[in-house]
């Protein structure tokens with residue numbers, strides 16, 4: 214697996230973080246070493262797919278990157294006549310997702326669309342995955358994306374929403390951010406890598422509190438909303454229609 218060294222040397226003009234060719238190339242290593250609990254969440258997405266995906270329905274993986282969540286879902290779906298649609302607006306990510314998914318045999322068709330998730334109409338969905346994607350949309354666009362998902366989900370359908378969180382209590386917020394940085398250091402990132410990446414993400418990743426997520430999901434109409442996983446300032450929620 215290609216190692217993420219993107220922020221290892223000093224960068225004079227640090228621009229905003231983007232999912233470009235360089236990031237796509239090292240992405241599995243980057244996300245594994247940056248997001249505490251990432252592999253547990255990917256495994257659980259498979260378990261949830263096994264339980265929630267119904268025959269003759271569709272599964273959407275929005276912001277699918279290289280297709281890790283899509284693959285986990287596809288491996289665990291036992292129902293007939295299911296289609297998975299992965300969407301990512303980064304061409305280098307979408308290409309790698311197609312290659313990655315084609316490398317494994319499956320009866321379940323997967324279509325990878327290179328498009329903005331704000332343009333996709335969700336239809337006949339039994340499960341929708343937003344695994345660390347909503348946080349990259351402008352905050353004012355998040356409600357509309359969730360409304361579109363809610364409308365396209367079948368009754369009883371599941372949304373999995375994983376995000377980095379902000380906490381309203383300043384002391385615990387700072388502690389959890391600090392623990393996340395300790396986690397990254399333990400995974401081999403230097404102080405410079407941690408601080409340059411933090412600066413690059415500042416404008417593009419405007420994170421919400423857990424409460425903001427819960428209230429918004431309820432406002433959109435979801436009947437049952439719960440946090441099922443948290444490690445430091447990262448976590449994953451389930452919302453049922």
Ligand SMILES: C[S@@+](CC[C@H](N)C(=O)[O-])C[C@H]1O[C@@H](n2cnc3c(N)ncnc32)[C@H](O)[C@@H]1O
Nearest residue numbers: 232276277278281301302303329330344345349
């Ligand atoms: C942190 S990654 C997601 C990781 C992936 N879901 C996984 O489980 O491995 C965020 C992804 O969302 C994509 N993305 C960000 N904004 C998007 C948008 N408006 N439409 C489509 N994809 C978007 C990025 O290109 C990136 O690949």
Ligand SMILES: O=C(O)C(=O)C[C@]1(C(=O)O)C=C[C@@H](O)C=C1
Nearest residue numbers: 243244247248345377410411414
């Ligand atoms: O590395 C960080 O500090 C992060 O915030 C992690 C995070 C994410 O949450 O999506 C940010 C960008 C990369 O795509 C991978 C992980």
